[in-house]
Amino acid sequence: MTTRAPRRDSVENRAGILDAARATLATDPRASIDVIARSAGLSRRTLYGHFDDREALIRELISVGAQRFNAIAESVTDSDSRLALARLAAQLWREAAHVQVAAALALDEAHVEHTADALAPLRRTVAALARRGQEDGSFRTDLTAPTLARLIEEVARTVVSRTDASSTGAVDLAVRTLLSIAGLSWREADALLTAHPDIVDSQEVSA
Amino acid sequence: MTTRAPRRDSVENRAGILDAARATLATDPRASIDVIARSAGLSRRTLYGHFDDREALIRELISVGAQRFNAIAESVTDSDSRLALARLAAQLWREAAHVQVAAALALDEAHVEHTADALAPLRRTVAALARRGQEDGSFRTDLTAPTLARLIEEVARTVVSRTDASSTGAVDLAVRTLLSIAGLSWREADALLTAHPDIVDSQEVSA
DNA sequence: GTTATCTTGCACACTAGTGTGCACAATACG
């Protein structure tokens, strides 16, 4: 009487669709369901077996992605706000694949709201960081903390979505850009990264 | 035998369509022809009397806009590269209405090429400015000149298209952001703007 | 006042996409 366990290929296909959607939508946020399904090696009809809607597919994509980098936001605990910002940027960059979809989709009117909700924890972290950085004299004070936070968010979005993630030194560029936006001169940023080479290189989390 | 002069209302309507398109597409780059026509107070059918295509309408919009700010690029002649960048940013901001459409449309795959072509002069100016700024020690040298130029372009696009143009102090924000990206610390940028209040205030061109 | 020019509404054909129903084939699971 009890229902059977779900077939293995079914769950694999579902994951495959999500991967394909992530890759496809990162380049073209308006890619059709058919293109996504095909690039996952499945038929359009099958995709509708896994997701009710285009909407449902995208919502899941956003939720999963947001979860990943909300976690990152929590993991950054440096007391030096400049370091915290640098590390946050670098860590997020490593999730570039996930970030890019979110960044691309966030620009689409239909999903801004959901994206904003899902990313609320990350945004709170950034806002708090901006405030702290101003208070301890690390960040610029010619802008209000909320404005600075907004600026950091927007520029981060831009850098992430308009940079070839595979090119060497891309992480470096992203981090330096955000430090500049925070108000550091490029020499300060440079000195900071030289003093803490672990930020840009590989992750400090042991395997 | 000779053809009549075109009717006055006709040329006005054509201009009206361009204005409406500019305003509408700045918010939603995918607005339908019908929406644009209606917001110009005309019927969809009439719009097609003035422009062959959606394509033709957009091409003209881009061309006219590009012309305007290529002219601006030429008008900036400060020998101090920091001043030149600041003034360029401020001047372009005053053309915000035109810039915003271009910025929005430039993100659309279908028009990137045309936009890039039309903006070539401006981009050349920015590239030269980046090089000059590095040579005279004003701008950061941790990035190559082309990378810096690209970064300036992208961030400018972001600031322009994602800022409420009417809000007070928006010009100020735009200029400060770009100076930061160029590598100045926020204090340097602040000092520069204090020393040259004409940049952010009103235009220095006599009426 | 004529008249060429312009605007408009309506119907039409066309494209590209979404989401569903259904019958049939394949297959992983028990």
Place this chain on the structure above:
DNA sequence: CGTATTGTGCACACTAGTGTGCAAGATAAC
């Protein structure tokens, strides 16, 4: 094996948009 689950192709209805043809009406130019 048997069978419930899943994938697939096809037809279908639907939406939203583009671009055109045409006839009738408005109106600025002469």
